[in-house]
Amino acid sequence: MIFDDNTIKAENIFTVQNIVIYLIIINIIGFAIMFIDKQKAKKGKWRIPEKVIFIVTALEGGIGTISGMYVFRHKTKKLNFTIGLPFITILEIIGMLYFFVLNK
Numbered sequence: 001m002i003f004d005d006n007t008i009k010a011e012n013i014f015t016v017q018n019i020v021i022y023l024i025i026i027n028i029i030g031f032a033i034m035f036i037d038k039q040k041a042k043k044g045k046w047r048i049p050e051k052v053i054f055i056v057t058a059l060e061g062g063i064g065t066i067s068g069m070y071v072f073r074h075k076t077k078k079l080n081f082t083i084g085l086p087f088i089t090i091l092e093i094i095g096m097l098y099f100f101v102l103n104k
Helices: 016-043 050-071 079-102
Strands: none
Touching: 016 050, 050 079
16 A cells, blocks of 8 residues: 555654643643733733633643743632642643553
8 A cells, every 4th residue: 555654653643752842832822821811901902711721721731821820910819710720730740640650
């Protein structure tokens, strides 16, 4: 077949290097959306929906969103964020530890 030598394999995509690059990018995005949302809140403009912030956090961007929340003092009085974002992040860390360390 024509595709035998060029098949895409999961182990070629999900390398440690690619995972680290992904984590850096998604956390920069999380930090940036907290900054952008804070700036828009100050100006009374259209805001980033809260579910977008939670989605980015759930996609492993928790370190970025939590950092942005406290650096920019944004949404720190909302219980959904002060408890929800760290909770999601802790669950993801536990999941990664299980998957990569304890599952072997």
